[in-house]
Amino acid sequence: MKGWRIGRIAGISIEIHFTWLVIFGLILYKFSTDLLPSMLPDARPEQLWIAGLATAILAFGSLLLHELAHSLMAQRLGATVSRITLFILGGVAQMTREPKNPASEFKISIVGPLSSILLGGGFIGAYWAITKFDLPKLWAIPCLLVGEINIALAVFNMLPAFPLDGGRVLRSILWWRWRSRERATRIASAAGRWLGYLMMGLGVVQLIATDVTGGLWTLALGWLLSTMATASYQRVQLSQALDGVHVHDLMTSPVATIPAAVPLQRAVFDYFLVTGFATLAVEENGEIVGVLHRDQIQAVDQSLWLGTSVAEVMRPLDRDKMTVRADEDAVEALMKMAESGLERLLVVDWRGTVIGIITQSDVVRLLKMRGELRP
Ligand SMILES: [Zn+2]
Incomplete structure (x- = not known):
């Protein structure tokens, strides 16, 4: 809260x-x-x-x-x-x-x-x-x-x-x-x-x-x-x-990035459709400055895709809400997602550098498997 x-x-x-x-x-x-x-x-x-x-x-x-x-x-x-x-x-x-x-x-x-x-x-x-x-x-x-x-x-x-x-x-x-x-x-x-x-x-x-x-x-x-x-x-x-499971066990790393200045048109065809990821980390001068989900592009009228940059529609990075440390328990990541209503968090190392991404479905998949394999 x-x-x-x-x-x-x-x-x-x-x-x-x-x-x-x-x-x-x-x-x-x-x-x-x-x-x-x-x-x-x-x-x-x-x-x-x-x-x-x-x-x-x-x-x-x-x-x-x-x-x-x-x-x-x-x-x-x-x-x-x-x-x-x-x-x-x-x-x-x-x-x-x-x-x-x-x-x-x-x-x-x-x-x-x-x-x-x-x-x-x-x-x-x-x-x-x-x-x-x-x-x-x-x-x-x-x-x-x-x-x-x-x-x-x-x-x-x-x-x-x-x-x-x-x-x-x-x-x-x-x-x-x-x-x-x-x-x-x-x-x-x-x-x-x-x-x-x-x-x-x-x-x-x-x-x-x-x-x-x-x-x-x-x-x-x-x-x-x-x-x-x-x-x-x-x-x-x-x-x-989730006992014993840490964020780094479940994250996808490295995280796929996209430059902030790229127009949405290129973001779709050269990044999303090529990588198949739903979320990309937005990069500017070697730093992660935000997160772009494909839904955010879909919310923009297609006729504007050429003239709109990634930086204009991305969700700016709010470290408090959108990141979790790699060495934290996986359950903490899940709690943070529930609290902020986000389905994915960027994973940072002890220096605060973004090293990966963790999604709700990564955690849920493991929970399901652990439930099924339990004797
Ligand atoms: Zn009390």
């Missing part, structure tokens, strides 16, 4: 997904117009909005710290974390690979809820202190609310539903006991799916009891939980099926 980058901490890009704005807005509105006025009957409206904003920002900062705790522990244990994205359900830290053993998985998963409990305790402590020393109530209430949010965050995340933290903790324990990650993942994600269904059922009951907002909210959360459980299980299965 990608979003707008708002900063960088310890080499990790901090991003906001647009769905997060919805939850931020809702919290701000609900607090400033409903919750805070009932708790602070003497406050003026503008004071309520400032207190609401402070609450929302502190809650958001707490969530970020929760994800940072996961990420820093993961980095300490040798994983690479590229970004943290905040979205409607909370936060998600993008790690490059699955934890290698149950102990790492346990440590990485537990530090998030632990940090939320600590933060919750800290804010509730601050509330007590402010109340005890008779300081303005306007300061005390946001602390109380943020403290409660942190505790709720810890409790929700500790539900034994994979891929939530609690589900990961459960998986690590089962994994350690059974010595089978496959079986542990299957049970932990089944728990996630069933908990999701249970929440959806609860949402329906709430709707029947005419609690429309609460019911829809529980329904949506339950649905998200069960979809996430299924998707994460598939991902783990996929990475198991």
Whole structure:
């Protein structure tokens, strides 16, 4: 999941997904117009909005710290974390690979809820202190609310539903006991799916009891939980099926290139029809500057083929989205394709030089063969 980058901490890009704005807005509105006025009957409206904003920002900062705790522990244990994205359900830290053993998985998963409990305790402590020393109530209430949010965050995340933290903790324990990650993942994600269904059922009951907002909210959360459980299980299965396969095992190398200045007419007759490839890497001054797929030419009216150059219709190279390193796991390439909606990625070596191309069908073909040959 990608979003707008708002900063960088310890080499990790901090991003906001647009769905997060919805939850931020809702919290701000609900607090400033409903919750805070009932708790602070003497406050003026503008004071309520400032207190609401402070609450929302502190809650958001707490969530970020929760994800940072996961990420820093993961980095300490040798994983690479590229970004943290905040979205409607909370936060998600993008790690490059699955934890290698149950102990790492346990440590990485537990530090998030632990940090939320600590933060919750800290804010509730601050509330007590402010109340005890008779300081303005306007300061005390946001602390109380943020403290409660942190505790709720810890409790929700500790539900034994994979891929939530609690589900990961459960998986690590089962994994350690059974010595089978496959079986542990299957049970932990089944728990996630069933908990999701249970929440959806609860949402329906709430709707029947005419609690429309609460019911829809529980329904949506339950649905998200069960979809996430299924998707994460598939991902783990996929990475198991592709275990030991790297990008360089499946790539086509070298990649066929075409100069950027060539008109489309020549691109078709001298390149595509000669090589038989669907995709060519576009080259300019010895560097790869983009990718050209035959569909991009077909989208241009044939009468314009002589006067249009490859550079004008190609997809310019976006290294973040369109390349993958040769030594990465094949499953990472597949995930990247799914995330960016591309069917092929350029393969680069450690210096960033393009050395090949990998397509979705290369990976799928291998998956199919491995499935058929499995005893
Ligand atoms: Zn967490």
